[in-house]
Amino acid sequence: MDSSNRTNGAQERPIIQVRDMTCAYGDFVVVRDVNFDVRRGEVFVVLGGSGCGKSTVLKHVIGLNQPVKGRVFLDGEDFTAASERERLRLIRRFGVMYQSGALFGSMTLLENVRLPLEEFTNLPQEAMDFVANMKLSLVGLEGAANRMPAELSGGMQKRAAIARAMALDPDILFLDEPSAGLDPVTSAGLDELILSLSRNMGITFVIVTHELPSIMAIADRIIMLDKDAKTIVAEGDPRELKEHSDNPVVRQFFNRQADRAA
Amino acid sequence: MSNASTIEFSTAQGPAGSLTATFTGVLDADGAGRVWTRAVEAVRAGSGEVSLDVGGLSEIDGVGLGLLVALKAIQAEKGATLAIHGLPSALQTVIDRYDAAKLAELQKPRQQDRAGFVVRAGRFGWEVMRAAKGVISFVGECCIALVYAVLHPWSIRFKDLARQCELVGANGLGIIVLIGFLMGLILAFQTAITLIRFGAQAFVPNMLGLAMVREMGPLVTAILLAGRSGSAFAAEIGTMKVNDEINALVTMGLAPMRFLVTPKILAAMIMTPLLTLFFDLFSFVGGAVVMLSLDYPLESYAHRLFNNVSMTDFIGGLIKALVFSLLVAGVGCLQGLNTRNGAGAVGESTTAAVVGGIVLIAVADGLFAVIYYALGI
Numbered sequence: 001m002d003s004s005n006r007t008n009g010a011q012e013r014p015i016i017q018v019r020d021m022t023c024a025y026g027d028f029v030v031v032r033d034v035n036f037d038v039r040r041g042e043v044f045v046v047l048g049g050s051g052c053g054k055s056t057v058l059k060h061v062i063g064l065n066q067p068v069k070g071r072v073f074l075d076g077e078d079f080t081a082a083s084e085r086e087r088l089r090l091i092r093r094f095g096v097m098y099q100s101g102a103l104f105g106s107m108t109l110l111e112n113v114r115l116p117l118e119e120f121t122n123l124p125q126e127a128m129d130f131v132a133n134m135k136l137s138l139v140g141l142e143g144a145a146n147r148m149p150a151e152l153s154g155g156m157q158k159r160a161a162i163a164r165a166m167a168l169d170p171d172i173l174f175l176d177e178p179s180a181g182l183d184p185v186t187s188a189g190l191d192e193l194i195l196s197l198s199r200n201m202g203i204t205f206v207i208v209t210h211e212l213p214s215i216m217a218i219a220d221r222i223i224m225l226d227k228d229a230k231t232i233v234a235e236g237d238p239r240e241l242k243e244h245s246d247n248p249v250v251r252q253f254f255n256r257q258a259d260r261a262a
Numbered sequence: 263m264s265n266a267s268t269i270e271f272s273t274a275q276g277p278a279g280s281l282t283a284t285f286t287g288v289l290d291a292d293g294a295g296r297v298w299t300r301a302v303e304a305v306r307a308g309s310g311e312v313s314l315d316v317g318g319l320s321e322i323d324g325v326g327l328g329l330l331v332a333l334k335a336i337q338a339e340k341g342a343t344l345a346i347h348g349l350p351s352a353l354q355t356v357i358d359r360y361d362a363a364k365l366a367e368l369q370k371p372r373q374q375d376r377a378g379f380v381v382r383a384g385r386f387g388w389e390v391m392r393a394a395k396g397v398i399s400f401v402g403e404c405c406i407a408l409v410y411a412v413l414h415p416w417s418i419r420f421k422d423l424a425r426q427c428e429l430v431g432a433n434g435l436g437i438i439v440l441i442g443f444l445m446g447l448i449l450a451f452q453t454a455i456t457l458i459r460f461g462a463q464a465f466v467p468n469m470l471g472l473a474m475v476r477e478m479g480p481l482v483t484a485i486l487l488a489g490r491s492g493s494a495f496a497a498e499i500g501t502m503k504v505n506d507e508i509n510a511l512v513t514m515g516l517a518p519m520r521f522l523v524t525p526k527i528l529a530a531m532i533m534t535p536l537l538t539l540f541f542d543l544f545s546f547v548g549g550a551v552v553m554l555s556l557d558y559p560l561e562s563y564a565h566r567l568f569n570n571v572s573m574t575d576f577i578g579g580l581i582k583a584l585v586f587s588l589l590v591a592g593v594g595c596l597q598g599l600n601t602r603n604g605a606g607a608v609g610e611s612t613t614a615a616v617v618g619g620i621v622l623i624a625v626a627d628g629l630f631a632v633i634y635y636a637l638g639i
């Protein structure tokens with residue numbers, strides 16, 4: 001029965017295609033001419049040192065910022081050149097969790113998760129509450145549904161933000177550092193959740209993270225950005241890269257070695 | 263995603279109160295929305311086991327799965343079971359992640375907080391008490407900080423003070439000059455057209471001078487200060503509070519009073535009397551424009567205006583401006599520091615800062631009227 005667009009398969013067209021994308025803030029170029037594909041249903045991880053432009057690339061792919069050059073295709077449709085109407089339609093296909101959580105401070109957790117359901121579905125009240133509670137229970141927050149974001153710990157806010165990103169069951173979930181600030185147990189639980197959603201529901205994940213164990217556990221493929229090269233320095237299966245990469249920067253990252261003092 | 267999504271839901275009674283339900287079509291957010299209430303009611307009405315056949319579904323998404331879990335939760339509440347047939351095992355795994363009984367528990371209407379009149383009155387009183395305590399301790403801390411600043415002038419952060427003076431004073435000069443000019447013009451014009459009928463337009467400058475220097479100058483300047491700077495103080499400090507920046511200051515051993523509040527209050531107290539002077543001056547210019555247009559000589563206008571205003575009136579007006587500015591800046595900073603959490607709270611404290619500032623100005627103005635009258639000023 002499963003819907004046709006929810007099956008794994010490498011032979012299909014990639015769900016996201018990024019072509020020659022250059023991202024800049026004013027004159028300050030963050031990354032230049034990056035190319036990568038995200039395949040349907042995979043867990044795709046973006047790596048790199050702090051400040052190398054991971055969040056920036058994410059913001060350009062989801063259309064918050066326009067790339068100065070290059071194109072982003074979502075399911076074959078040119079997202080960068082889409083009209084406002086098309087953009088709104090495409091945007092519904094993905095959910096985003098921002099690095100800082102970005103929960104609405106004046107609403108309870110339940111209301112935060114319910115908001116997209118209220119705006120974009122015709123579910124009855126009872127159903128919206130139920131679905132929102134389900135999403136919260138997925139991230140282990142069912143008891144905190146009626147609390148305000150400011151009353152939560154940092155890790156709880158992160159988890160609530162993930163629940164909100166999942167509210168509309170998007171095809172693609174973008175998570176910016178989901179496990180930063182979580183304890184190892186919760187973090188492992190989150191990894192398990194991501195894998196389960198990806199394998200069972202066919203959701204595609206694009207994740208920014210630094211957690212090496214988590215990368216090894218969940219990533220199908222990674223790309224690694226570098227601040228000095230201003231582009232992608234490695235791409236592929238993290239387990240292979242760790243062992244066989246000939247790039248010292250990549251090896252240093254996977255083996256957790258500090259920069260040698262000059 | 264098909265646009266013409268169809269969804270069918272049908273039920274059939276079985277033996278011993280059991281129920282067989284069938285979904286066919288597309289059970290996405292849209293479809294689930296259409297059959298949710300019907301399905302939930304049908305399952306709730308039954309008393310026995312429910313068997314759910316979803317083999318006829320061509321598509322299902324997370325909300326659709328949510329409906330299945332919701333039906334499971336209803337059954338769990340009744341202590342019965344729900345058998346789902348025809349679901350791919352991957353999706354069955356997803357459903358099994360959820361604890362149906364716990365979700366059913368959450369769905370129950372919450373105990374509403376229905377406090378009686380006495381309880382509510384008590385809470386309100388307690389809130390008022392707490393707010394009053396907050397104000398008193400803030401006033402105390404403010405006094406200490408200001409006295410300390412006066413006794414140890416080198417402890418003042420002059421860079422901050424200068425920046426605040428620029429924001430409060432220099433940048434506010436334009437609107438003060440404009441409003442002053444217009445107020446003078448309007449007041450002079452309105453009185454002139456009345457007095458001219460008695461041939462008494464010569465008294466317009468007498469009135470204008472006194473009204474502006476004693477009342478309007480300090481009052482309007484302070485109200486503009488509340489709108490421009492009281493709100494800005496509250497928003498700036500409130501945002502810092504929301505972002506934990508105040509806590510960062512405290513843990514660095516920097517008192518927010520000295521670091522944030524003192525420069526703002528001092529800047530307001532230095533600049534407001536000066537702004538009042540400009541306001542007075544330009545209101546006289548406005549009055550002069552009216553009188554000149556009535557062919558009244560400028561020299562007699564100036565002569566009558568300044569003869570009728572004594573030094574005491576003048577100083578009295580400036581003292582009023584000084585006190586108003588202390589109140590406005592103080593309440594702005596206080597509201598900023600009292601900001602609770604969230605972006606909405608910053609808006610609330612900004613509003614409270616402006617409203618509180620204007621109310622305090624009005625009250626203080628009334629007190630000044632009584633005091634000046636008693637002192638014969």
Ligand SMILES: Nc1ncnc2c1ncn2[C@@H]1O[C@H](COP(=O)(O)OP(=O)(O)OP(=O)(O)O)[C@@H](O)[C@H]1O
Binds near residue numbers: 025048052057
């Ligand atoms: N709004 C902005 N305006 C100007 N420059 C920016 C802006 N946002 C980020 N930058 C710059 O772009 C570069 C990349 O920032 P980005 O936030 O993408 O890093 P990151 O890889 O996500 O780092 P981290 O792992 O620390 O989150 C940094 O040098 C940063 O200073």
Ligand SMILES: [Mg+2]
Binds near residue numbers: 055056
């Ligand atoms: Mg980032």
